[in-house]
Every structure is written in C-alpha cells, then in structure tokens.
Amino acid sequence: MIQLASTALMISLGFYALSCLCYGLLWLRTTRWVPIFASTLLMAGLVVNVAQLVSRWVDAGQPPFKTLYESLVLLAICIAVVYLAVEWLYRARVLGLPSSVSCVAVILIAAMQAEKGVVNLPPALQSGWFIPHVVIYFFGYAALFVAFGAALLYLIRPKPITMKRPGLFAGQTIQLETLLDGAVRFGVALLTIGLLIGAAWAKDAWGDYWMWDPKETWSLVTWLIFATYLHLFYLGHWRGRRLAFLVVVGFGAVLFTYLGMQLLPTADQSAHVYQ
C-alpha cells in the first residue's frame, strides 16, 4: 500500500510540475489553450493528491494528518484548492506559477521523507478537534503560501498588470495588492479559528488552554505578524512594498512554525514537534 501511495504521489507531482510549466509559459506567450491546460493539470494533480489522501485515510483507519509526510500531502492539496479558488474568484492566473511551484516543492519534500508509514495516533490526538484544527490551520497556511507568492510578484513588479490578449488575466487589469490582501485576510481568519480551536482542544486534553508551548507561541507569533499587517493596512503610507515585505516575513514565520520547531532550544518542551 505504501508503494501504491508513493506512485500516486509521484503522479500528482508530475501533474503539478506540468501545470507549473504551463503557468510559466503564460508569462512568455499567451495562447488560447495554455491557460486551460495549466488549470486542468493543476486540478488533475489535486484529484490524484486527494485520492491518495483518502485512500491512506481508509487504509490507516485514522485521519492521515499526524506525521510530517502526511501533513505535507495535505498542505499541497490545500494550496491547490486555495489557488484554484483565487483563480475562479478573481478570474486571474497571475498567482498560478508561484502556487504550482509551491505544490511541487511541498510534494518533493514529502517524497524525500524517510518515514512514510502510518503512525498510530496517540491518545492526545484522538479527539473530535483533531480534524478541524489541522484542516483549518492548513488551509490558513495555504492561503498564506498564495499570499507569499503574490507578495513576491508584487515586490518584483509592483505596478498593475494588464494583458491585452487572453492568458494570465483574460484581458483584465489586476492589482496584485488586491489578491495579496484577500489571501492574507482569508489566511488570518483561518489561522485565528485554528488557534482558537487548538486552545479549546488543549483545555479538553490537558486542562490548560494555553501553556506557552513553543509551537503554540510561534503560532501566536505568526498570527501577530499578520494582525500587524491588518493594522498597518490602514496606515496609508504603509501600503505597497512595505506591507508586501511584511507578508514575506510573516511567511517566514509560517515556515518556521510548521517545520522549524526542532531547531529551538525549547523544542523538548513542545508536544507539537515532528519527529
């Protein structure tokens, strides 16, 4: 079963990589079919990715969200879903390249994990809070991945982008700031709800809703950085590159919170560190 899952992972990686290529082509030349291929390939990768996750869920008999490998697979799904929602809502493919690159990178890191086997859920994770907490948090992370892509593009090319021929923008003029802001707000909302669910769950499990655990604290740090973004947004002279840079910093906090906990000297005090 692990072999089959690895094959499915590679297939989804292939689809994501091809979509990445197509989204990249959109920046160089625009034809009628390339944008459709780009979205279709991304969706195909998403479908295979979801099928692999569901199959692992059924096989393991438990939600596949415990190990780093499983969480990376989930993250790739969330990034693809969030980006496709952005594409549909805004009718813009400008964030297709950074988002598909993110999916490829995440799946590659998952494929490199030594431990891909199912790990039994310890008693603390056997809770009704487990699924909503993880899923909401990862969709929040995914939104911030998309926001990071928008911030990077904005820092490279801050002026509004207009394309005359169908392709990236289907004839529209798009402000990257708008996409960036929308993705950040969506991400912050989900991070907030995920954080609150985590606190309620901790109370049920351990009797304490907040223990200043390093992972909890860094989740708070990430949230605070993006809360600062929301407040600075209303100081007009902060709009633009400064805010985009803050989003890049916030994304760094997201990555560190997700993957960097074992680097902390206080890692031993945390129940959230991936082994």
Add this chain to the structure above:
Amino acid sequence: MNSQNNAAGDNKEEIRNNATMNAPSENPSAQPGMRAGFLILGAAYIIGVIMQNGVIRTTASLGGSTRHLSVIFGLSVFIIVLAVGFKVKWHRFLTSNRFAVPALACVTAFSIIGTLIVQTKSTAVGASNQGWISLLFLNDIFHSFGFSAVVGMGAGGIALVLARKRRFTMRYAGSVGAHLGLLFILAGASVGILQGVKGRLDLHIGESSDRFSVEGENGLIRERPLGFSVTLDDFRVLHYDRDLELLVYDISREREKKLAAVNPASENDVLKLRAYGVETVRYFPDHAQEWEVTEDSGDSRTAALGLLSQQQEGIIWMFDDRSGNFQADAPRDVKFFWEAARAEKFLQDNRNAGVSSPHILSIGGKEIAVEPGGTYSIPGTDQRLEVTRALADFVLDETSKKPTNRSDKPNNPAIEVLIKDAKDVALGTGWLFANYPDFHGMKNELSRLKITYHYRTPESISSLRALIVGEREELWKLANGEVLSRIKMEKGRPLPDPFEKLTLQALYPTVRRSLRDVNRSNKTNNPLAVVRLAGHAQSLSVTPREPLRLSESKVLVLAPKGGDTVRDYVSLLTVAAEGHKVLSATVEVNHPLSYRGYSFFQSDYRPDDPTFSGFQVVRDPGLWIVYLGLILNASGVICALLAAPLLKRKKAATGAVGGGA
C-alpha cells in the same frame, strides 16, 4: 471584475471608512508616532522589571505568588491606560494604529524571546541566576510583570477603541467582536490565574483521596482539600494491535539515525540485516520458554516433577537439584523435594526461623536481611551499619518537612541507615529507597560503599500449603509448618485437595533438562527475537525493552511499527460526597471528569506500575469567560475578514450589473 478595476478607488474608500479606527488626523507631525509607542511600551516593561525585583524580595519570605501579582500588575496598567485614555490628546494616540502596531510588535518580540530562552520559574529568589537574562526575567517572560504590563497596555488600547462610536458596517461589527473577544479571553485568563487552582492527584487502583497536591512557585508541595473523595476503581492502558519490526540504529550521532527496518517474521527481509552482522533471526511474537525434560540414568543430580494444569497450557515443571529448589512457574505454596529426609530437614529448619525480614540490603554484592534497630557489620571493612528507621510508604511531611509514612502499603519503601566506624563515630546517615536504588541522598560513605536496598514481600513457612516428596510419591499437606497428612499421589490423576486443578504427569529421580523457545500464539503478547551475530556461537535475544548492541555505534531494536502502541489510558473514578457515592465515570485523555468546579484530566501513568494513574486537577472559574471570548473572537474574525469582503464583492457585482444595464 469591476471590483478589481476599482481596486485603487476602493482602497481610498477603505482608508476613509476606517479613519475613525485611527486618529481622525493621520498627520504624523500632529500626533506621537510609532516610535513613541515603542518607547512607552519599553518603559512599561522596564518599570515592570523594577517592580518585580522589588516585589520578589518582599514576598519571597512570605511565600507569596508573584504570578498572581504579575496579573494584578497587568490589570493595574490596564486601568491606568483607561484613565489616561480619557484625556483627548492621549485618547487619539492610544486608539490609533500607531500605538496598536508597537504593542503587537512588542508582544511578538517577547513571545519569540520566550521560545529562544529556556523558560524556568525564575520568579523565586534562589532560582538559578543567569545574569541579565534573570534580571530582565527573560527566562520566565510570560509570567513577568513587564510582559503583563505590555499586554495590559495593549488591552487598554483595545478597550478605548471599542468605546468609540462608529458607523455600523459588517466589517466594523466583526472588528468589535474580534477585539471584544480578545478582552474577554484576557479577562477570563486573569480570573483563572487569580482564582483558579491547578494540581495533581496520584492514585493506585483501590486508593481514595479527598485532597490533591499543589506545587507552589518555590517548589513547596501543599495538599488542598477537594470537599469530596475520589477513588480509582480501575486503570487500563489500551494498546494498538501491533506489528513489530527489527530496526538498526546508528547511535554515534547526536540524533539517532535509522539504518534499516525489517519484518522479523520474513526470512527474506531479515537477510538485509547481514550487512550489520546479524546472521540469523528467530522471531517469536508470543515468546515463552518451555522445559524439555528427559529421564536420565546418568550423573544428573536433578529430580523433576511435572504437573498438568487446567488453567494453562503445557506442563508445569518443578525441579529439585538437591542443593536448593528450582521452580518454574510452579505454585508458590508448594515445594518439591525428592528425598523425604531433606523435606523433613527443611520443615525443621524453617519452623525455627520464623518470618524473614522484608528489608534486604545489598552491600558490595552481598545480601543481608536487616531489621530496624539492628546493627550489622559491613563486609570488608571495620565499619558498622545501623538501621534506625524503616518506612513502608516514604513521604516528606508538607509542614515539618520530615520523613513520614503515608500509608502501610509498601508503595515507596525506605530505610534510614547510619554508618559508624570501629570507634562508634558516625560517618554518615541517609535514606535508601527500594524504588530508587540509585538515589540515596547521601554523600561520602554510602555512595562509596554502594549499598542498595530491596524490599521483599515477607514469606514464611506458614504460607506453604504442601510439600511433594518424590521418592515416596506423596503430597504432605501443611498448616503453619506442621504436616497434617501424607497422601499418596498417582500418575495421571489430580492431586489431592486443594490442588485438584493440577494432575501429576511425571515424576523422575534424575533428569536432563533444557529450555527451548516456543511461540504460544500469533498475538504479539510477548515479542522476542533470538539473533545470532556473525562470529558468535551464542544466540542473543532482543525484546522491545532490551535492545542489542551490535557495535560501538549500532544497536538492534525490536520496536512496534507505527511508533507508540498506547491507544488509550482509561481510569475509572468514583466520586463520593458526604459518605455517598455520587458518580462513577471513566476518565481518558480528551475526556475529563468534572465535579463541583473541579476537572480531573488523565495526565500520567507509570509503565512499571500498571496500578498507578496520575491526574491533573484544575479549577478554573474564568473558563466560561475565556470560552465566550473564543466564540466572540471567532465570530468577529469570520465577519470582518470573510463575510464582509464577500458581501462587498456581491454588492460591487450587483452594482456593476445594475450600472451596466
């Protein structure tokens, strides 16, 4: 689509609409800027540090809680900000993002610091001094006065903002909800710290308690009454059905690296271990050892008795090697001798001995039974050891700090010994603990002498109910060491009462015997792998608890696949009040028991003591306020960040359609 085209215009509109969230005039030259915000917050932190240093020195001797004072300090700052905020000049600044952003930045910075510096309870005088880190309370930052001050100032700013009037919009309503929720969370947390209590309750199966232990900031443990009693009726650790794998780890690095993982039941898989020097593996998921016994007319000195039990498979063997008894899974109240004369001598010797002492000291590898009040020579020296006191369940009394007996049960046996030299001069004294043989709390003499203490449940001849004498094929029934009757046994027939569940299967005067490894079942009840290493004739065993060292840097481990096998910890608790049973409930992780404001959370267990269960006991009167805050905050965020933008898009789209038409 129109909303995208009008994005620039919308942004201006948003700034205008939200101008009331900031100072009416955002002209930086007219108002203090963000720098002022950082300065004020920094000053608040420093004042907090100074106050905390002063408070610690005052309250340490009183045993007060600086954490409570930290919360009170934060609340005081909050009130001061509210009071100052009514002045128009400060009001504009304190309700602006030029204050909010520095507050957010400071809390962020302190939070990061709290994860980079190991947090300890530094607030007690006498805690380890780490120089400027301790001075600024960075090693207990989240409970410091300074951090409370910064949070208090931020909360004050939020409260002032909420008091201002606004034009009602979905985004504004959401913002109010989110910020009000934060205030509720902080308020609930403060109530919880000031009025709540958290402690531990440790019970063994069958034990009851009407109090729980609370650890103070200075490490002192006090007991507090519950007002009702709690009994642990049962405790189970449930395990996943587990497959096991043999793993080779490289332990030479700081972090162990897994080199190989194989299925021990698969011959092909096991071949992969040859690269690490493992030649053969025999795997037993449910390992047991059985005796292979054959009658021998040679020079063996061992007699054997084989009994068949109705309650377990296989033969129970008892051996008499003529120098002592050797029993294997035999009933404890029966002994086997071949010669009747030796059986008689055993009875004679043990009638006179009486009950043996449970206190056994091992000194330099030699064991001696000791009694409180006794004095014993220490082998190889001219020193003597005096046993001054023995406690079955050692604990330090909370008030007098003196050792005392918590109960009559041998839960934590300990004895106090005094070492004297030949001239009766005391060289050292200390406590030895049966459960903690490496700890004796004593320097000098005891540590040099390597004395360890064991507690053995007392046995006496009065606990024996029968002797089996092989040469006569007789069972001698005993009562208090006296032979009541001698009954002939027959092969193939059950033994006399009260051993009628055992049938005599074999009786040999001399035997050859060897142990062999067998598998009792396919369930992984007692997994064991027998391995043979390259260049070694002898086989070695590997179990989940005992890995095998292959070399300086490599170990072989038999471990469950999928990591931890514990599926659940389940305690059955009964609560009684005023002498009546009130309720019985199971407590598991994520499923606490609540009664009269106290909640019991499954928190601890001991792998080597399956009767022990530990609970975290919490009373938190502020919890409902926190939950209200969580709901308000979540609702506000959903409104402001999700619902409002969607509504706006819908409006813009409708407007565009209307405009287009």
